[in-house]
Amino acid sequence: MNEENIKQNSWKAWLLAVRPKTLTGAAVPVMIGCALAYADAKAYGDDVFNWLSASLCLLFALVMQIDANLINDFFDYVHGNDDSTTRLGPLRACTQGWVSLDAMKRAIALTTCVACVVGLPLIIFGGLEMILVGICCVAFCFLYTTHLSYLGLGDILVLLFFGIVPVCITYYIQLHTVTPSVAIASVACGLVIDSLLIVNNYRDRDNDRRVGKVTLVVRIGSLWTERLYLLLGVASCLLGIVFWYQGHPLAFFLPLIYLVLHVFTWLKLRHINHGRRLNECLGETARNMLLYGIMVSVGLLLL
Template sequence: METSKRKDIDVRQNSPKAWWLAARPKTLSGAAVPVMIGIALAIADSGLYEAYSFNWTAAILCAAFAMIMQIDANFINDFFDYVKGTDDTETRLGPRRACAQGWVSIDRMKHAIALTTCIACLVGLPLVFYGGLEMILIGIVCVVFCFLYTTSLSYMGLGDVLVLVFFGIVPVCTTYYIQFHTLTWTVVVASVACGTVIDALLLVNNFRDRDTDSDAGKRTIVVRLGATTALRLYLATGWTAYAMGLLFWAEGHPLAFVLPTIYVVLHTFTYLKIKHINRGKALNLCLGETARNIFIYGLTVSVGLMI
């Protein structure tokens, strides 16, 4: 057995600890929050549809599919960034990656990608019984773009669009649709707000890596717009999503707008910290704070909708 290339973390190659690090458990909040909000919206509206009752089995399957696909995306990102050479251990500012550090061998990562993709498909397949054959198309699109994101689209600056679609519109709307076979404008607006909140995580990640991304030819939105504009965009994501919550109030759920005030205050403080730090590995602290803020947003909106 080989040990990791990194001196400060003792990780045996292909060990459970290595796979735990490769799965990046801290990123799972980004997968959980959209499903959480979709479930809360469905519970809040369950009295409006006499022909349907809320189905927890379908909801749990949605959550499981989202979580497994997030892990799959992390494996794919880890593998292809290593192959492309963008995970240079000498210049990397972000958290260390499994393949680049030698925690997971290349062959094992290939097998893991195939396995997690298959598991995600098997977990998602029963959703056909609840949401119809269209669930197959949604599943295929999720898998395809999971690969396209790392291999090409993120290099074209389309990562933020994909986050809005696949961490907002698709999971929130699908989770709700499976319950009642319909959508409302409130659900659509909530899905856009959710994707906007989660996009802040990608923005701070790309803000930290803007110099190395530019050198590698990775044209992220931060590289395209510049650091100052991108930082303002980070702040705008939180406040825009918060303002969208006024619709919840109009629909009879005032707490779904009031409680997320906690989120937008924390989001603003994180913005100020990013602005102050500006460059370097210290921005990883802001990455963690942004993930925390996203979870708080999902929790406060969900609780506000269900009360």
């Protein structure tokens, strides 16, 4: 797509603003939650698993991810954190003028409403407590970009809202309980997805430090960030031993393929260290993350 000839508020502009490549981060936790629930549902009969509620969980997660991307685009521009001359990551719609501020405000309001409409029927399957879950998802979607990411709390939110919450809630909606093994699996998923935020903030560390955005990477420095990136992949696979004990050894062994690729990306991360070339590591991390979700899910469903 030629980014130099994009008409303001055109479909091409909105496609770039939505950032479709990031949607895998929303899909992977729901995928794992569904695989866990489907595998355990066999003990209750094949008719226990509800595909409609699973589809609603996935759709809600995807819409919320789009909402988060638009909110991030808008507020980073307002805060002055997006400078087209120093930005190393993909260009943003508001900063480039591809999407007007008024149009972005309306889009944020629309996607937030759509997420609420999509999530509301989950009350039927998961009970009234789903309202509280939805409120928390929407609230922290805004708080992340506007406040919490500037305090170095982004990684905690990723662990919660891209690991623990979506995996456990997806499972709970199906079987109305959450087992210790599901909780452990949700933490492992959150660690894998946090590696994407780590490499993103590693790339942007100099600019974040300049504008006062104190991410975890800014706090601990480059060397410890590189070590943390490797540790996230190793820890997530070690936590997967819970699958083995639950009678799903393939769900432990198959993600080791992910770990090999994660290590190769870590070596490249250390070698590149600075600059736009780190976007290669970002793309590889997203690929690895999706592979992890697929390997865990396949491992759970095969046995």
